[in-house]
Amino acid sequence: MITGRIVERFRERVSEWFCAGYLFIWGASLLHPSAAFSAPGYAFFRKFGENDVGWTLAGIGLLWLLGLIVNGSRQKATSTIRLCCGVVGSVTFGLFGMGFVGSYYITGILSAGLGLNFLLSLLALYCLYWIAVDKRTNG
Amino acid sequence: MDGSAGIPEWVMWVGAAIGSMLGALVIRLGWKSAGGEKSGPSDGKTFTLDAALVDSGAVRLLTAAIEAHTMEAVAHRSEAEKARQIGYRMVEAVNSCAGEIEELRREIGDLSREIARSK
Numbered sequence: 588m589i590t591g592r593i594v595e596r597f598r599e600r601v602s603e604w605f606c607a608g609y610l611f612i613w614g615a616s617l618l619h620p621s622a623a624f625s626a627p628g629y630a631f632f633r634k635f636g637e638n639d640v641g642w643t644l645a646g647i648g649l650l651w652l653l654g655l656i657v658n659g660s661r662q663k664a665t666s667t668i669r670l671c672c673g674v675v676g677s678v679t680f681g682l683f684g685m686g687f688v689g690s691y692y693i694t695g696i697l698s699a700g701l702g703l704n705f706l707l708s709l710l711a712l713y714c715l716y717w718i719a720v721d722k723r724t725n726g
Numbered sequence: 727m728d729g730s731a732g733i734p735e736w737v738m739w740v741g742a743a744i745g746s747m748l749g750a751l752v753i754r755l756g757w758k759s760a761g762g763e764k765s766g767p768s769d770g771k772t773f774t775l776d777a778a779l780v781d782s783g784a785v786r787l788l789t790a791a792i793e794a795h796t797m798e799a800v801a802h803r804s805e806a807e808k809a810r811q812i813g814y815r816m817v818e819a820v821n822s823c824a825g826e827i828e829e830l831r832r833e834i835g836d837l838s839r840e841i842a843r844s845k
Contacts, residue, residue: 631732670753678745685741689732708745712752719756 593656603669603714604655606676606707611648617641628698631689647675666722673718677711680704
């Protein structure tokens with residue numbers, strides 16, 4: 588029954604699932620022992636530490652995913668978590684976009700992550716609008 | 727470009743602040759769009775109630791209709807009270823007539839007995 592409700596609401600929350608999943612997978616990839624930040628596109632992020640950034644992103648993504656899973660079956664339970672994760676996710680994607688701009692200034696190599704992260708930030712803002720509508724309507 | 731610090735840290739902080747404010751603005755927009763306008767605009771003539779728009783003219787018409795209906799109901803009640811009183815008086819009059827007839831019957835009986843005795 589819980590899975591049925593999640594599947595039913597998945598259609599209207601697919602972009603939110605995507606943002607949460609992307610954050611989690613990206614964070615988990617950075618936690619892999621390989622030195623992802625050695626790539627030129629990540630030059631700006633090296634000072635923050637790959638492990639710290641990885642844990643932060645994976646943590647936000649996982650919390651957002653949990654919020655979606657629980658909120659899919661219990662409408663009124665975790666909408667606030669989804670709302671907070673939406674704000675944090677949107678800001679994170681925007682900051683990553685800016686970070687890729689910083690990397691460009693350091694290395695002179697333009698990464699595809701620049702445009703992608705700004706677009707994801709807009710997508711997260713769009714999700715945020717509908718989370719607010721959902722919270723107001725259903726609690 | 728190698729060797730530079732990229733973009734200054736304060737730019738990131740400003741970006742985070744602008745992003746948070748944008749997020750708050752989007753939440754407010756979503757919140758308001760779902761709940762409708764709860765308070766009336768400054769002109770005081772119209773207000774929205776969920777999805778329905780109610781203007782002051784419609785409210786005035788409704789008030790006048792309710793007032794007319796109330797007046798009509800009061801007039802009906804007064805008429806009904808008068809009819810009830812008339813009916814009560816009629817029943818009283820019929821009862822009185824029945825008593826009178828009963829008395830006449832008794833007197834006729836007495837008279838007929840007296841006539842029979844005198845013969």
